[in-house]
Amino acid sequence: MTKAAAARTAAAASKVPPVTAWFWLVKILTTGMGETLSDFLAHTVGPVPAVAAAGLLLAGALALQLRLRRCAAGVYWAVVVLVSVFGTMVADVAHVALGVPYAVSAGALAVALAGLFLLWHRVEGSLAIDRVTGLRREAFYWSAVLLTFALGTAVGDLTAATLDVGYLLSGLGFTALIAVPAVAARARWVGPVAGFWWAYVLTRPLGASFADWMGVSRARGGLDLGTGPVSLALAVLITAVLALSAVTARSSRRA
Template identity: 50%
Template sequence: MNPAATPPPPAAGRFPLTAHGALRVPEVALAFWIVKGLSTAMGESTSDALVNSSLGAPVSVLLGFIAFVGALTLQFRTARYRAWTYWLTVCMVGVFGTMAADVMHVALHVPYTASTIFYACVLAAVFILWSRTERTLSIHSIDTPRREAFYWAAVAATFAMGTALGDFTANTLKLGYFPSAALFAGLILIPLLGWRFLRGNPVLCFWSAYVVTRPLGASLADGLGKPKNASGLGLGDGPVALVLTALIALLVAGLAVTKRDVQREPAAVSGAEAVEPSAVEAP
């Protein structure tokens, strides 16, 4: 991207709404996947702890939605990538995305099979519309308000679908939580090995791994928190959520200080360039 073509920063007092030319997401490296994995598990355990608390499901879902909208508003008000606002938004998507998937099953009595297919269709629709509109799905091209809106829509859909998929394997297929986690841990190796050894499309490999991190994290969180008679370890959803939140806070604090995950070089944003190996998005 030509720096000379970058528009000037917004005037004082104006709502920045994702400054054009400013990358809005972190560099995809090991720290990204660690925090992403923890956030998926934290979203699952926090959602279950709140829904099963004295607040009740309706109030918890409402609070989850308010927190999600609030975090997303903060993210859009920040003109470029900031570790705290970005990962806060991811975590709130994790909590509310879990609630959205669970509401379909618990309140509307939709089978996990149907809800998994539904959210998979929603995710596919987001990807198709995003690709046709922007000609790229690359995480290295999130530098305009519209692209960021597509990005967060895709993230929310992956969380909801991943939650339903994890419950489908654990409950509908009767695999249990830890065997489900082992299944998804194996599946996540496919895009990794495909990118590293078979020169797979980096964008496709990235989003494939991103989708699978959700059921993997959710299965692990359920395995730790759920009672032993439900194939869990019985540690409790609340304690698991608190420990995971603390770990995320420590890691994000480190990223905020070191800024090691800030993307330094904007990648090409054309549709043809977005699929080249130079735009590496390795899981």
């Protein structure tokens, strides 16, 4: 088997969907939904029951994901949504309940993520997501995903609230920043793997900032659409985009 054929076989077996424009669109939508759904549940059922329920649902969905032999888009993105909700709650609890400043939690989470990446690379030799096969690699991958969501939440809240930039301006700023990895990768300033994880971290505050802007009250600089309705609208959009991406993938295979 040639190296190219081996690479294609590994990518097909990976438990992560192909990184296309659809992937990034769904990722941004899930980050927004995680932010608003987390706030909605915390205010509706209370922080403690919300965290407990999100943790249990995440554990169940992740167990199912780990049992599958191949990537199932519905299961994968369900886990991502639940990681988004739970990761948001973790960052918010650290700030609200424990009084940890967002700057401190963001710094600690960045160090934790860097340490995880170093360990993952040392053990597996690569952080490439087209090689996420087997329990150990998936454990590294989902641990990194959880840390990126918590880190992105802390960074987004740091800019919007602590630095008083506001949700809309924060979202626009992160939109500009997320273009940097694409430009850097095209110019070969960074490799594709580094560019992927750079963009992956930034999707969290980007999606969350715009979702908060739509959901929170006007007094907080938002459109006051409500976190519940925004979460529902994002869920519908995610379902529609996944359906469209599946149709597009089938059409491309037939061509």
